[in-house]
Amino acid sequence: MVSRSAEKARETTMRLDPGAAGSLDRARRRRADRARQVADVLRHEVLAGAFPGGHLPREPQLCRDFDVSRNTVREALALLAAEGLVERCPGIGTTVLTEKYAHGLHRLMGLGETMHAQGQITNEVRTAALVRPPAPVAQRLAVPGDEPGVYLERLRRLDGVPLSLDLTYLPRDIGEPLLAADLAGQDIFVLIERLARQPLGTADVSFEAVNADPHSAALLDSPAGAALLMVERLTRLADGRPVDLEWIRFRGDRLTMHGQLQRGSPLPRVIAG
Amino acid sequence: MVSRSAEKARETTMRLDPGAAGSLDRARRRRADRARQVADVLRHEVLAGAFPGGHLPREPQLCRDFDVSRNTVREALALLAAEGLVERCPGIGTTVLTEKYAHGLHRLMGLGETMHAQGQITNEVRTAALVRPPAPVAQRLAVPGDEPGVYLERLRRLDGVPLSLDLTYLPRDIGEPLLAADLAGQDIFVLIERLARQPLGTADVSFEAVNADPHSAALLDSPAGAALLMVERLTRLADGRPVDLEWIRFRGDRLTMHGQLQRGSPLPRVIAG
Incomplete structure (x- = not known):
């Protein structure tokens, strides 16, 4: 290699x-x-x-x-x-030249919430459908493998310029009502909290840097091979139930993630910077 | 573009x-x-x-x-x-094929500390010298602009394979004793804590995905243009004094960062996953 x-x-x-x-x-x-x-x-x-x-x-x-x-x-x-x-x-x-924006790591937030000061987030909904989720997805969302779930694919733009490509799986009871909601103008997080009548709790996240494959690059208006900040996130309601499994490809030239780490505390935390 | x-x-x-x-x-x-x-x-x-x-x-x-x-x-x-x-x-x-490792975001840790279960981190010290830090660096380290500081450049390997290229600035009183320490085998964090006789406190971090320039790629044994996870980190002692400003280029194919985010708390935190 x-x-x-x-x-x-x-x-x-x-x-x-x-x-x-x-x-x-x-x-x-x-x-x-x-x-x-x-x-x-x-x-x-x-x-x-x-x-x-x-x-x-x-x-x-x-x-x-x-x-x-x-x-x-x-x-x-x-x-x-x-x-x-x-x-x-x-x-x-x-x-x-850059229009590179900061996304805070200090709090679990949707893109529209985070970026509202920087500009307007719009979502091009490429797919919104009931699907049979792959077994590993069903398992992580804690739903039976034979139960349909909702799959969303959105190309998200900040002031018209592509920022990320988001692939989202949701359990049916949470996801199906979303299909009739304003997915083009609203963060899913906000819609889920409204529907579930409870706030979100925690999310497991991972960050990686990957080279864009040609098709993803074309969607994001980036050169093939462009560095993407790839985020995988499993989000739970406040009661602990997993409700949103996402893969987000952020354009590396448009986003930087910020946070604060602590060394010693027994419940280590990231505090608003 | x-x-x-x-x-x-x-x-x-x-x-x-x-x-x-x-x-x-x-x-x-x-x-x-x-x-x-x-x-x-x-x-x-x-x-x-x-x-x-x-x-x-x-x-x-x-x-x-x-x-x-x-x-x-x-x-x-x-x-x-x-x-x-x-x-x-x-x-x-x-x-x-991957030897891709997880680096926890839940706690501020050095690479050697984080990876000790995965393998041995060794550091090739490419530069270790007293320098006049650029003005923005002096400012962030809260040292006078005309005071020399210490600059370290290390190529870090996990079990012999390049993992990251780290550029580090330290104030003179912290950095100069490090020049005589075991920089090849030890995390700087551990050495600083020993020297300063106090633990580290918090760090401001940012994450970006960038394409490797040809020279960085060659050092990291990666193809030119390979996606790198670029981390900038300003670390403070427990008493709040900034002591370590670093730019770390991680090979995107060898590292993934993991953490947990919380939505609602007034002091939001990242908890061990």
Whole structure:
């Protein structure tokens, strides 16, 4: 599972070392290391809105700020441009391009609830139907394997631009009334709480980074292979009953998850940041 | 920022719709949708270790389990193979390939602490030096801008295979003694607590999915463009002083983050899952 480019990089390193070409190669590696350092600091500033008007400082200024060469600054800006965070225009400089939004991890919330300050979430309902859920899904939702459940597939947009593709399974008694609800304009969480007449309780979540397959990429208006933040979430009502099993593919260039972790407490918690 | 493949997929959809070719195209889209559903359920089972001996059921069995066609099953397995989770061998079937590990979000922990049951974490220290931290780093660590700090760069392996690339800034009084410590074999968290004679308190974390730049990919033995789970973390001592600012690039195919979220509590928390 070692890529050809990784192998090639190692070979090049070994072949050229030592000697004049080796020094050049080491210099290039050092520059790549320095560029990564600069890019990581700038990434935080870009996402934190630290640059007034969305204009990054000019290259000479960045060279002074980070005490690095012009080539290193250019390489760092190229890394951020490749992530879609900034745009570089000759003669104009570097401007913030991203519309990347923060999703709080501190509380279990629907996307519409979380993003209401940033813009409007709309949901394109691609599928909404009664299905026989696969056995592992039925098991996790604690419903009999032969009982139909509800399957929803929604492409979610923030101000018209795709943000995530959500695949959702619900037990029949919770899901079926949702089929007649405003799935295009409302978070499922809000609808479930209204229907179940009780709040949601806890959710087990997992986060992964995956490369988008071509079909998911096309739906999300992303390049094939784009990094996606993949969230799997099993949500329970306050009484503990599991009612919502979801797989969410977030566009990596449009969302960052924030939270706070605690080291020592016996009931460790994530507190609002 | 719309990829050519995304545009092409849309064009194809519009051009062929309606008619016989349109039906074929719709069938293909339906199959891609179904394959994604199957893949998501199987991904969970693979990561949860649900298949004894690492052998997935044969294709005919999966067709029955998920009530889908053979082509859909094959497409689903191809998605998981592309993520590096499974391997498909003609005549043998599909076997679990992944060594993907769970990192708990429920508690602030170092990698060595978290993974001790899974294997041994070793750290290749690429850089360990006194540097002038960039101004935004000094500010977040609450140290004067002209004061040197310590910069560490570590390539972290689990049982010899790269897991993450960590860039770490520390204030001088905490960081300098670390330069003489066992950075190759110990978590920084453990070393800091020993040196500071107090436990760590909280950390602000953010999670993103990014595509690996070629140089980072080569270091991590990953293909260029591989999805990375990028973690930024500012960690404080129990007394509130920030002491550790880190950027961690985890290989997306080797790590998944797990936690539990709560909906309603005034001090919402993540509880051990």
